[in-house]
Amino acid sequence: MAPSRAYPPDLTEAETGSLLSTIKDWSVAHGLTVRPPVSLVAAEADPHGVLATTVPVTLFPSPFPRSCFEQGKSISKAYNSLYAAIAQDEEFLKGIVQELLEVDDFIAELWQVHLKVKEEGYAQKLSLGIFRSDYMVHQSSPENLPTIKQVEFNTIAASFGGLSSQTSNLHRYLAQSDYKYLENGIQQSEVDLPQNTSTQSIAAGLRFAYGAYTEAEKTTYDPCVLFLVQSPERNIFDQRHLEYELREKNIPAFRLPFSEVLARTSVADTPKRQLLYHLPSNSSKIFEVAVVYFRAGYGPEDYSNESAWKGRLQIERSNAIKCPSVLTQLAGAKKVQQVLATPTSASESAILQRFIKPSAVASEVKSLEDTFTNIYPLDDSPAGLEARKIALDEEKCKGYVLKPQREGGGNNTYRSAIPPFLKSLPESHWKSYILMEIISPPPVQNMILRNGNVEKGGVICELGIYGTCLWNQDTKEIISNEEAGYLLRTKGDQSEEGGVAAGFGSMDSVRLV
Structure with a gap:
């Protein structure tokens, strides 16, 4: 897997300083940033929340097997279809939930939201998924070819699509501007960086759902896309890139803290139950929400009181297209992944066959099962x-x-x-x-810039492949199904967790080898 000469090259102190200067300035200029953690900037030093800092990022793109990268991309649409089918299978999800009801209050509450809306009748039949399937390279021994194994499948708030394409752009810029001038220089032709359209492709998924809503509905008010977010949010710029992409296509997009759903939205008293957003800065201005994009609401910490659950119910019973719906969120439970991946005996049929069209069973089941650990x-x-x-x-x-x-x-x-x-x-x-x-990944070396300090040594890379999917929950028709770019997160090989926002991982991009 490693190139024929040392990669990344050893850097002198002067080279490191020059490279860091380029990275920090480019990152701020292009929004490859996060709000600084309190460990770096105390709250009293930034009382108005005006500061931003470079997101943790690798100094070089990490080597990644071409075959594994292409494997992940090639099965993206199959995974989209699989989880859309799971979200449509209420009986299957009911069985999953019933196993967890007594021990997981959060899952139980989500299921109750679904049951309440089901009793009233769902107003909206379309569901949007912005998914991310996360993989690590698995190589059991140096003699065996590397393959990818799935770590998890994310059906809600699959983050970093807005920053991932910027990270790829950063490394492409460095390959043009800095790497070739190092003492052990790397020529641009040696850095094989695949195109990464995660920002544009994820926004395109939101835009497609917005178009499906506005074509089907005669709206009373101007339609919009509503981002439901946490507050405060350190990873705001990741979300802003998607928002700006929508606004460049003349689609109004607004951010609403999840805790303010009841205060800022209402459901029209009509058979359609349109979701109305009341603009905080202008109370006379009302928008009809075409798509609700959840970047919050994925964990119990977002539901600190009963009003938060009432807010989630209000969204779910409305006519807005949800990304995700409660059923789609439940489809992303780790228990679902376990049921899909638990080895079966030769006499048992693979559970995957329940969700995949018979005409595609032979090829798709094999390609999906190959990624299971x-x-x-x-x-x-x-x-x-x-x-x-x-x-x-x-x-x-x-x-x-x-x-x-x-x-x-x-x-x-x-x-x-x-x-x-x-x-x-x-x-x-x-x-x-x-x-x-x-999973046992092969050894990789890199350097990570985190909060102004450089960490050097062995790293572990996790590849996320984004996908967007719009389907009709009633007819089970897949209306749109697209692969939507990639994310590479890298952490020190002594770290067990990989979350960038949580302070464990860093943004990276793929150098195909």
Whole structure:
């Protein structure tokens, strides 16, 4: 996997300083930024929240096997279709939820939102998915060819699409401007950087859904796209790039803190139940929301009181196209991934066949299954009881990670920490977790700029492939299905977690090898 000579090259102190100067200035000039963490800038030093800093980013694009990159891109549409089909299968999701009801209040509350809207009748039949399927390169030995294995599939708030394409642009600029002048220079022709259209492609998915709404509906008010966000939000510029892309196409887009849904929106008292957004800066101006894009609401911390759940219900029962709907969010539960990926006996049919059209079974099931790593339940089933033995074994547990039904990073328990963590919980709660075999990536070296400091050494890369999908929940028709660019997140090989916003990972881009 490694190039024939050392990569990245060793840098002198002067070279490092010059490269950092270019990266910091380019990043601020092009919005490859985040709000600084309080560990870098204390709140009292920035009381008005005006400061921004370079997002954690690698100094060089990381080597990534071409075959693995193409594998991830080639199955993007198949994964989009799979999770759209799962979101349409209420009975399947009901079975998933019922296994978790007693031990996961958050999943239970989401299901209650669905049941309440179902009783009233869904106003909107179209659903939009902005998905990201995350993979790591797996190479069991130097003699074996590398392949990708899925880490997780994200169905809500799949972030960093706005910054990922900018990271690719940064590394492309450095290949043109700086790398070739290093003492151990790298020529531009040596840096094979694939095009990354994540910003434009994700915005195109939102734009397509907006168009589907406005073509089908005679709107009373000007239509808009509504971004539901956390407040405060450090990763604001990632979201802003998508917003600006929409506005360049003359689509009004507004940001609304998730906690203010009830204060700033209402549902029209009509059979259509249009979602109306009341502009805070001008109370006389009202927009009809065509698409609600959730960048919040993916974890319990966003539902700190009953009004937050009432706000989620208000959105769900409205006529706006949801990205995602509650059912689509539930489809992204780790339990779903476990059910899909748990090994079956030769006499059992793959669960995937439930969701994939018979004409596509042979090719699509194989391509999807090739990306699965072994994942087990921790319930009372035979597979779950066997997994419990592994999880509690002080040696066997070192090859596994324990995951809850959560998004956002920083929630997992790794290796030797698994047995004491499980023993700290009531055994009845174990079934809310899945046990996943750890993927073994080949060694990669890089340097990471984080909060002004350079970290150098071994790194682990995680590839995310974005996809957009619009479907009719009733007819099950897929109206649009597109691959939508990529994300590469890189962390030090001593770090277990990879979330950039959570402070573990960094933005990166692919150097095909």
